[in-house]
Amino acid sequence: MLNFTQIFKEKKLKLTPQRIAVYKYLCSTTEHPSAETIYKSLQEDYPTMSLATVYKALKVLVSVNLVQELNVGEGNFRYDASVCPHPHIQCIKCSRVDDVNGISFVHLNDDIKDYTDYEVLLNQVYFYGLCSECKNSAQLEEKNETK
Ligand SMILES: [Zn+2]
Ligand SMILES: [Zn+2]
Numbered sequence: 001m002l003n004f005t006q007i008f009k010e011k012k013l014k015l016t017p018q019r020i021a022v023y024k025y026l027c028s029t030t031e032h033p034s035a036e037t038i039y040k041s042l043q044e045d046y047p048t049m050s051l052a053t054v055y056k057a058l059k060v061l062v063s064v065n066l067v068q069e070l071n072v073g074e075g076n077f078r079y080d081a082s083v084c085p086h087p088h089i090q091c092i093k094c095s096r097v098d099d100v101n102g103i104s105f106v107h108l109n110d111d112i113k114d115y116t117d118y119e120v121l122l123n124q125v126y127f128y129g130l131c132s133e134c135k136n137s138a139q140l141e142e143k144n145e146t147k
Contacts, residue, residue: 007064022057026081032088032097034078055094070124072097080122091131093138100127107134 004023008015021042027032033041058079062069070078071123072090080096087100109120130138 004066009064011064013060013064016057016119018046018053018058019057021046021049021083022054023066026061026079030082030098030099032070032078032080034076038079070097072126087125089127089129091134092128093130093134096131098131129143 004020005015008019013019022038025038025042031037035051035054035058036057039049040051042054056069057120058069061072061081066081068080068082068083070080070088072095075084076095080099082099085104085106087105088097089100089102090097094139104127105123108125112120112123
C-alpha cells in the first residue's frame with residue numbers, strides 16, 4: 001500500500017477512496033475479475049460508486065502500471081493486481097481465469113527477435129482449457145448419459 005500511495009503522488013494523481021477500494025479489492029483476489037464483478041463486489045461498501053467510476057479507476061491503475069489488463073477476447077477485459085509477467089489459463093466453459101505459477105515466458109521476447117523487425121516490449125501468454133470444476137461436471141454428465 002505504501003508503494004501505491006507513492007506512485008500516485010509521483011504521477012500527481014488524486015488518490016480517491018474509490019481508486020483505493022478498487023486496488024485493494026484486486027490485491028485481495030486471484031480471480032482476475034471483470035469491471036462488472038469488481039463493481040458488484042464493492043457495491044455494499046461503496047453504494048454510490050457507479051460502474052463508470054470503476055472503469056475510470058481501473059484505467060488510471062492500469063496507466064500507472066499497478067494493475068494489468070487482460071484481454072480475454074470478444075471485448076472482455078479482466079484485471080490483475082499482479083503486474084509481473086505471468087501466463088494465464090482460461091476455462092473455455094465458465095471463463096474463469098487463473099494464473100499459471102512457476103513458469104515464465106519472458107525469454108520469448110528475445111526468441112522472437114529473429115522473426116520480426118519490431119522492438120519487442122512484452123508478451124501475453126494465454127492457455128485455454130477446462131477448469132477442474134467444469135472437467136468434473138462434464139464427467140458427471142457423461143456418467144448420467146450412459147445410465
Ligand atoms: Zn470452468
Ligand atoms: Zn494473473
